[in-house]
Amino acid sequence: MEGFLHFNLQRANAFVLFLLFCTLILWFIRAARTRQDLFIRKIAGLNAIDEAVGRATELGRKVLYVPGISSIDENQTIASLAVLSHVARMTARYNTELDVPNKDPLTFASARETVKEAYIQEGRPDLYNDSIVHYVTYDQFAYTASVAGIMMRERPATNFLIGSFAAESLLLAETGQASGAIQIAGTAEIAQLPFFVCACDYTLIGEELYAAGAYLSRDPAMLGSIKGQDWTKALVGLAIIVGTLAATTGLFDLARLFRAR
Amino acid sequence: MAKIKEGGLSTALQQLDRRWIFLLVAVGAILPILFPIGLSVTVTPPVRDLFDRIESLTPDDVVMVSFDYGPTTKPENGPMAAAVLRHCLARRVKVVVLALFPIGGGAMATEELDRVAAEFPTLRYGTDFVNLGYKDGGQASMKQMGEDIARVFPSDSRGTPLSRLPLMQKVRNYRDIKLVVSLATGIIGDWWINLINAQFGTPVAVGCTAVSAPKFYAYYDSHQMIGLLGGLKGASEYERLLLDAYPQVKPVYDNPMIFNAMRGMDVQTIIHAIIIGFIIIGNVAYFLGRSRAARV
Amino acid sequence: MFLRVQLPLLLTFLAGLIPIVAFFFTEKARLVKVPNDRLEKWMIIIAGFAIMLGVVNVVQGNIRKIERKGPGWHYAIFLLIGLVLPGSFGLLGAFNVGPFHGISPHADGSPSPFSFFVSYVFQPLQATMFSLLAFYVASAAFRAFRVRNLEATILLLAAVVVMLGRIPLGESLFAWIPGGKLALGTFTEWLMNNPNTAAQRGIMIGAALGAASLSLRVILGIERSYLGLEKD
Known part of the structure; x- marks a missing residue:
């Protein structure tokens, strides 16, 4: 009880918005479990995954999966692991070589579990070995040099660059482009998006990356959360329009309601 | 044919x-x-805003300078770090330096602070400026400093407990900091804005690489940060302002052996x-x- | 089953929920603030120790490569030397063993073995890798910026204006027009402050909501692939 007396009233607006967001998401998750007709628009980059893995299988070359450079406390990494799970299931199904070099040790541990489980789920634990997911280094550019080396020496047919990236994004994407690989990238790092768009065949932009796990799994609960997120975005858009009009006409300052400390 | x-x-x-x-x-x-060609630079508003904010501070105020970059982006971030530190020390504003970038951040902080502080022999370590060194933990460390800096950095980079440093006796948490300047190569600059400015209200300015400058304009425009140094161009503009306001720093910028942004x-x-x-x-x-x- | 599934999901739920609840309370609410502080401290410690996981994997993988004489096994030897030498300089320096005194430069300005390695090997290599960006940006721009359609043309023009507006040469190009010296810089700032910021905000808001939605899925155990778990 003592704790509730110290509720931070300055953040009451954030609390209301938080509750609204959670309610919308949970309501749509519940709705999605009963309805099967949820429409989620097509995401070209995610649809291309099957084709990209298929190409590697046909050419008899490996699939390279780079899960970004951040740790597991970064949402983009978690989203990337969801895509990795799907890719690993496909490489297990088609007996295609997979290579997952890692920069962050915690991401490395999670990626290994993800890939191992995917191979088990596909009924091909015999194809799994620990060298598929390996650790390289904690240093950003030494990692970049190592991955660029794999791209040029081993010539993977398909490169996935999905997760949180920084300055190495263009170094990796350009090297992959020069090696002739088909490249699917995805990040929510705004500064890196132009580089991926220039040098890769497909790019998942921002929220598309976060939606990837739900999109690929087609799990109704997960798709429902995307729907709830879209409705929240619509409300944010509405608030922006109303706020802009109100501020322009000098009626009231809507932005004040959204300021949290 | x-x-x-x-x-x-x-x-x-x-x-x-x-x-x-x-x-x-x-x-x-x-x-x-x-x-060298020696081309001139003109100053843009985001750079002038940071310069003016530091100009408005008094010798009792404290600026926290966070080294959130490593050797990789030293040519871009280094000159802006040196210029900001030089400006603060020239104005006798107190400086608390720390590093959150894991690989080489601590080395960058020590290197730049030692070099710039040597230009001001009357200022004393521990009283006018302090180097807290590097701490892992990213966002968690930053948030903890909102409560008590000494809980994250019990001692400075030289191993001296903070309680023995006169400057740190006056600085407990962000409430005692007038401005945070993050010199960042990656996402740590965003964290200072999204976590520290948003939750503690501490004014934040970011000096970033040119490649990440576009995203920071959104924060600058919405007043979530008070100034922005975008890449070498931003650094060169800051150097220009510094040279105009403090002619005593001219010998440093005329020295051909010291790389500066204007030359870059x-x-x-x-x-x-x-x-x-x-x-x-x-x-x-x-x-x-x-x-x-x-x-x- | 409990250790493999329920316990990780329960820990995820608590680790996700505690900071959210703590955000909405003041510092006086010790019931939520104490566990939150503890959690943040654990994160710092775990992040530090996690690096050992990676080091062990690198050593194992490369020793295996040398034993099997796999392709490029010679390089594995150099990699292990590169790992052990500076690592031991740092460790011995931190504990002041023999000549490996300290990890920072000495008081007289001379480098310690570790700082020598950092200053003269590590830093130049790092800067070299980053500087490759200039070369790759040039080749990517050459390939990507083509006047294929209206959108591509607008993109190209904006890029050229910003590139010119960011250099003194751009200013001097228009200096012959009265007031022209500042025109390109002002237009560049307008581009960065308005169209650029508008687009950035759109992506930022979408990405932030996406991240929040994903977080909720993770906290509630709906999204489990990062644990190597499939949905029931």
Whole structure:
């Protein structure tokens, strides 16, 4: 009880918005479990995954999966692991070589579990070995040099660059482009998006990356959360329009309601 | 014959071996270093805002300078770090330096602070400036400092407990800090804005690499940060302002052995011109190829 | 089953919920603030120790490569030397063993073995890798910026304006027009402050909501692939 007396009233607006967001998401998750007709628009980059893995299988070359450079406390990494799970299931199904070099040790541990489980789920634990997911280094550019080396020496047919990236994004994407690989990238790092768009065949932009796990799994609960997120975005858009009009006409300052400390 | 020549030229240009581009860029980067041009820079509002904010501080105020970059981006972040530190110390504003970038951040902080502090022999370590060193933990460490800096950094980079440093006796948490300047290569600059400015209200300015500058304009425009130094250009503008306001720092910027952003702008100018040149060549080749294809 | 599934999901739920609840309370609410502080401290410690996981994997993988004489096994030897030498300089320096005194430069300005390695090997290599960006930006721009359609043309023009507006040469190009010296810089700032910021905000808001939605899925155990778990 003592704790509730110290509720931070300055953040009451954030609390209301938080509750609204959670309610919308949970309501749509519940709705999605009963309805099967949820429409989620097509995401070209995610649809291309099957084709990209298929190409590697046909050419008899490996699939390279780079899960970004951040740790597991970064949402983009978690989203990337969801895509990795799907890719690993496909490489297990088609007996295609997979290579997952890692920069962050915690991401490395999670990626290994993800890939191992995917191979088990596909009924091909015999194809799994620990060298598929390996650790390289904690240093950003030494990692970049190592991955660029794999791209040029081993010539993977398909490169996935999905997760949180920084300055190495263009170094990796350009090297992959020069090696002739088909490249699917995805990040929510705004500064890196132009580089991926220039040098890769497909790019998942921002929220598309976060939606990837739900999109690929087609799990109704997960798709429902995307729907709830879209409705929240619509409300944010509405608030922006109303706020802009109100501020322009000098009626009231809507932005004040959204300021949290 | 003319058609073949034209087609050959457009194809050759469109499929130009990228090593030619690399060679020209290398020449364009090396020549201005050997033969400086000395081009002038004009100052933009985001840079002036940070400069003016530090100008408005008094010797009792404390600025926290966070080294959130490593050796990789030293040519871009280093000059802005030096200029901000030099400005604070020239104004006798107290400086607390720390590093959150895991690989080389601590080394960068020590290197820049030691070099700049040596230019101000009357200022004393522990009283006028402090180097807290590096701490892992990113966002968690930053948030903890909102409660008590000494819980995250029990001692400074030299191993002295903070309680024994006169400056740190006056600085407990962000409430005692007038401004945070993050010199960042990656996402740590965003964290200072999204976590520290948003939750504690501490004014934040970011000095970032040119490649990440576009995203920071959104924060600057919404007043979530008070100033922005974008890449070498931002750093060179800050140096310009500093030189105009504090002529005593001129010898440092005239020293050819110390790299500064104004000199770096010569290289940037040539490289940008080369890139624009290649874009033009690429488009000419594209149009030649297209008109040839239309005729065939 | 409990250790493999329920316990990780329960820990995820608590680790996700505690900071959210703590955000909405003041510092006086010790019931939520104490566990939150503890959690943040654990994160710092775990992040530090996690690096050992990676080091062990690198050593194992490369020793295996040398034993099997796999392709490029010679390089594995150099990699291990590169790992052990500076690592031991740092460790011995931190504990002041023999000549490996300290990890920072000495008081007289001379480098310690570790700082020598950092200053003269590590830093130049790092700067070299980053500087490759200039070369790659040039080749990517050459390939990508083509006047294919209206959108591509607008993109190209904006890029050229910003590139010119960011260098003194751009200013001098228009200096012959009265007031022209500042025109390109002002237009560049307008581009960065308005169209650029508008687009950035759109992506930022979408990405932030996406991240929040994903977080909720993770906290509630709906999204489990990062644990190597499939949905029931």
